[in-house]
Amino acid sequence: MVTERDYNRLLTLSFDTPMPYEWSVGIHGSRFFHEIKKHQRFIGIRCPECQKVYVPPRRVCAPCFKELHELVVLPNQGTIRAFSIVNYPFIDPDTGRQRPIPYTYGYIQIEGADNIFSHIINETDIEKIEVGMQVRAVFKAKTDMQGHMSDILHFEIMENPGV
């Protein structure tokens, strides 16, 4: 049985170097971010076979395995389908730092889309957020946009949806 005093005898080796990567976003994904920067609007893409609209747009509809071409402009708002208020610390592998907690992340069905969009919702009080609420996107200042998901700052709960 390993005991406390064995920890000096049993060594470990640490690795602390950051490992940089660069990924290609692709044609459709890049278009999505360009539309956000130029027009502050979401675009999706429709499958010719099943008619599903996906946001963000992508090259292929997975179940149909068909190539997609028809872009669709979507409103900047949608419905919360699920969420969670994250309340424990962890290191974000993108930044190497801890994300500030608490924060709320959720899955939002953008109006007109058939899939669900993952992002941050700026409400961390469990009494004030519910599945089914309407939320709208809040964007960063255009000059700060980088072609990254964070160009959408977060989603905020709409006080009077439909107005």
Added chain:
Amino acid sequence: MAQRVAIVGTGQTDHKSHRPDVSQREMIQEAVMRALADCDLTIKDIDAFVIGNMDHFESINYVDTWSVEGAGAIMKPIMKVTTGGTTGSTVAIAAYYHVASGLFDKVLAIGWEKNSESDTTAAIITCSDPIWDRFSYSGAIPSLATEASAYMKQYGATQEDAARVAVRDRNNALNNPHAHLRRPITMEDVMSSPMLAYPIKLLDVCPRTDGACAVVFAAENSAKKICQKPAWVKACSVRHTYTWFGDSSDYTSGLVSLKRASQEAYEKAGIRNPAEELDVAELYLPYTYAGLKWIEDLGFCRPGEGAQFVADGHTNMDGKIPVNPSGGVISTNCIGATALLRVAESAIQIMGKGGNRQVPDVKQAIATGFGGCFWSDVMILGAAMP
């Protein structure tokens, strides 16, 4: 046509939060030696290997190659299969395919993880799409919490309903000498544990474990010679869903991959009423709400009735479908091994080797695997040769 295949032996380490006394290869070797001892074979008897873990967790790639000494696979065919949380069960199913094909006689399935050597949440986040999901994705716990939030809204299940699942699994673990967490807990303990990601509290969710598991699959003729009571593979099914988290989540339809995988497996095994016809279930439940939701997807009860089914005691050791006599994932979670442990524990039940955790008279058992991208594996084992 698939040949008949049975599990003839299993081995696992004594699971702990930290095993500083072994390197990864050495820990793998322990499980392999125990599996061979369980069925009185030597490493020479094994024709091929399938191995898996959460590949990127420990940041050492090509596990099939560098683990070869610990796996015992020098100069033999070995394949790596890693499919996230479902790794262990996919490894088992891949090993089964090897033997069922008629090309290999005895195949060793190995699953393992040294969770103490990885930053679990950060590593899980790296499995998400870097452009679309990683910004908001927060690891396994909040992702499962989103599923729970939708389920509670749809059916009115409560945190207390879920807590019952933890109390059941953790108390079952007291009967399992290999389990990681072996302290009893009460409903009050669960309800007062810290909230990690609403509605999941610390005691609602699985631990991080260092551990390994190995399972020996053998073709019909060998199986009969090696083992008095082999656990025959009756059916397997694998269902993986969308890549992007937003796409895989239809929050009102349940865990679709598990529904489809289990439907296919039940059909192959000739099972019409799973809760009545199965004698024991080792289910991959990484958190308590899964124990309410996913038994509906498995057809143990109707949608929305999971909480009542559990509250009525049907999943207890003396219930009609005992769930997780081993203590399940909530008591032990060495991720790459976790789903393989479900297969091993189901086989143990059929082989009658369960000791204090043995359910009496097990003829049919089900093992499931779950992966964070909402993927599912199902394996049904039986005491009678198919």
